[in-house]
Amino acid sequence: MADDNKPKKGQINIELDADVAQGIYSNLAIINHSQSEFVVDFVSIMPGVPKSKVKSRIVLTPQHAKRFLKALNENVSRFEKNHGPIKENNQPQMPINFGPTGEA
Template sequence: MEENNENQLNIELSEEIAEGIYSNLAIITHSSTEFVLDFVRIMPGVPKAKVKSRIVLTPEHAKRLLLALDDNIHKYEQVNGKIRTHEGQPALPMNFGGPTAQA
């Protein structure tokens, strides 16, 4: 049986990139030609946060990402149950929902 390597794409993943970057906030902006996704890490008690990663996409690729995320979330929820989103709560939970510290 002959394999078709014409459509094969080899993707390299360095060790540094494979570690990933933790983000608990995404800011999405767009223009007529691109979508910009800024991934931020906010920490309790720290009034300033830095963008840890920025991804720039064409509108078509942004839509493809939306559809891929929707498909993956659906598959995840079939196995693990519905993901709770805490509707009605502030978008920036500065207390992170845990107990407050006292000195």
């Protein structure tokens, strides 16, 4: 029975810390890229508050960004199959002052 807990060949053991499991709310994602990476900044914007901070930044290789896009598309499709279409609200374009831009 003790061998049941050992990872099988090719299997990855992933831990989720309690503080990370809480998650971070985001209602805006800003995506930039260079030749070697994609950078996704997650922001929480609140109505009437003129300034917001990046809550989390994820840096991905182009290959991983493409796999992430595919996985997200598959999950949205499954969600819509179970719960109906996700309605896209047309929101006015917000000017975002994000500081200087650069390339890595």
